[in-house]
Amino acid sequence: MNIQDDKKPLFKWFWNSYVRAHVGVLFIALIFMSIEGSMLGVLSYSIKFLFDNVLVSNDTSSILFVAVLIFSIFSMRAIAGFIHRLMTVNVCQKIIKILQDRMVGHLLNMDVGFHQKNSPGSLMDRVRADSKALSESVSEVFMTVGRDGFSLISLIAVVFFIDWKWSLIAFLGIPFLVMPILLLQGLVRSRAGENRDFESKANVRLDEIFHGITDIKLNKAEKSERNKFFDILQVTHKVRLRLEAGMAGIPAMIDIIAAIGFLAVMIFGAIDITSGSKTIGEFMSFFTAMALIFEPLRRLSNVSGNIQVAMASLERVFKIFEEKPSIVFSNLSRNENEFDKVGLEFESVYFSYAEKKIVENINFEIEEGTSNAIVGYSGSGKTTLFNLITRLIDPITGHIRINGVDLTDISLKELRSLISVVRQDGMMFDETILENIRFGKPMASDLEIRKAAKMAYVDEFSNELKDGLNTVVGPRGSTLSGGQRQRISIARAFLRNSPLLLLDEPTSALDSQSEKLIQKSLSELSKKSTTITIAHRLSTIVDSDKVLVLDNGKIVGQGKHDSLVKESKLYSNLFKSQVEKKNDE
Template structure:
């Protein structure tokens, strides 16, 4: 795990890290220098009364303190920059990886858990650079410097002072294992908290309309309590490590004061030697405590790093095949063939030997009851999912042999749940295409009837759409999606219940825009409202994962079977 963090995120910044380590060493070593100056302060200045050394000892101590402060500040600036930069890089790396994963992955991992992985668990690399490495460098240098001074003053005193430390090895190892387990549990609980918040904020309208605020507060209280208990146990375990070291410190201090005090009384050692030693040992136990706490922090870092690493090991099942790729058909040749396709979500079969054909340049409607597999057809076409059996062909070419990006470039999609982002309406239409001329953008907006409402807004196209497009009405969101599809100018248009949630006026505007958009394109339409597919060149009726009827609107009504029954149910009142 440490090797992965070093190789992928830290090694590229090794030079700056080396500079920071030098500064940490200077900062830590100054404690040893300060304790060393205690001996001349007592023996030569305070006891012997050598006035000529007062200024020099004072200046030396001031220089040590100033140098330590300058090294500390410089080190903090460098490590803060390194830690923030590296954490941001890890977050970007994890998100880039997540964007490559298949829809099946997202069906099993909630948004809140993934947000915590990207934001919370990436804190591991920040803690590693900002806390752990800084602590090891600074406190390690302090420990070495102070230990050197203590040994210089009296090696036997030093041995007596640290005699209790070896007895703590086994308890400390057991404590580290406990910290790692508790840290991992706390991270999982934190993900549950994030997931619950995500669900509450996205479902706020439903919660308020159903009066379930108290219920949601209670559910949130439960997950917060689980996280609080796990996090508290982690903190207690981490804080126990320095306390265990205090046991060794207490034993060592009692023994060295007894033995050293007797030597001073007998005249074998000077007061200055003892005070320098005592200062070094006193200061030494502080970095020892910090290093033991850092050992606990390392377990916490490992728990988070392991979660990130496990996520990065998940590979997408749907990728571009090895070259050479099947050629992408031109606009006039985008006929669609689905042959003998079987597909299931888990153990639930959705498509059962589906055979389907849509002619290039025509509008083909797919209708049928809920659960018939209509939306799954769209996912298969764009290889968002892959069939267990059968083939999907476009222009006579197997889509599994096409370059994935080129394949998905064949499609424009307008669905009932239009995906808009908390950016300007302009950015939501352009979707990463800043090179589109203003005239072309304006034409697309006019064709999609977007200008009918944006021209009335103070900021026009630069008005923000709000989170998930919440600042716009349903009809406005659909028109933005249509303008996006017009600019995309893809040869195949997929319409998934694009007008089902709109009022009569909005539906008329959106329907008119869709009809203009569909001209010259291979268009597939999913619709529950049969009135919206009257003009389709061909209608496919699906039931239980198969096409059970094919024909025009009039032909299917005359057939008097599945389509006719669906039609009768919808128009029974009129």
């Protein structure tokens, strides 16, 4: 087995984390493999009895003996083969299961920054295809090395036992194989990684196509999308062909060398038999063993190719585990009532994506139980402030505190229970409305959920549906309107009942009719908690205790509506433009 030095730690990691637990079972499987494999040697040797004791000596009394012998050999092979295959497949499936589970667990813990860089399609490919390819090629290698290894050993033992000179002649060509096989291995190694990369690319494109189906149709981009996908298929085809050519080349060479060995033995063997120093049975056994050697030898020669395929996937899987979340939560737990009511404070907060400054010098305080608003043009950094509060991202410099406690000193569980977020486009799952609301609080009773649904005016539309709250909403909520999805998001917030409520343009997807309904329920919701609303319609925030005006990542004004209208030029402009728009409608 030819594993490059830099791959050794990888292999060790895989062995220790995934294979080691199964060595006991694998060892037993190996025993059955040795039985299946060595039966080939026994079979080839028993040919000698068939010829010498029955056919050549015309002794019919031995027929039964030889028949029973051959039948038992095949039965043993069949039973042993069945058992070790089942055992190996079972271990292989267990490894896939654990590997995929751990990968998903790890990916769920990665922060949003990581998921923005890695497309869902490529991650799906890593979790599903790579773990499968890895585990399957490992089991393929194991099965080949075990079963074919023992076949080879037993057959070689038989041919050397019959005549070592014949054997040496037959294997004469093997040293000439070493160089070309090493060359081909190098080729296969480089192609195996490339092959997985292109297969993954194809999956990524498919994921993007099906996610973007509506936009593709509206832009009439079906043809160009199909062409782009076909281009990837073309390259994948080429790369795959090169990989297979490399892998097929090795057994082909073995066949040629084998033919030469065969010819030589035939000539020498015939001479020995005619001179009487060897029996016909021995020659036939030798010949059968030689013929049987090449199949396992061919498969064994492919082992290194399969290892390369496994390594390519192992590398991709390992890279996923190497990524560590950059946002680490505290393990501290504190007394339960500390956060019954929540106040918030930003101190000199600065955040950038790589070199690109997003918000800077952010200073403000939010008092317990107040309702607050953030306004500003799109792209000014409003959602970024929310992401900082929920720790989807962390400030580069500066501090954010809840009741005087730095966010970095609050555990993940605690922080999540403190905050409810209603986003512009909340995620829906292909389950019932009831389950989609339950997402806000997994342990909630049906009664609680129905109450939340009522308060968020979900009934308004769910009552019209045949199955009511038990209606399945389709992939990503596709059978609902934007406003209906939004009301489900708000129902989640009602259910969570957290002391801090963050609303990111919660009514932007709604028509003015349902906006009024939702506005009513939101003001109901905000009575109980501290709220911060990113408002796109300023009429809704006139009564806020505090408004933050954001411009290009900086706070350019904060205070109550009345004073801001006079003091902040930006705010009064924003307000005026909306009032004018309203009058136009």
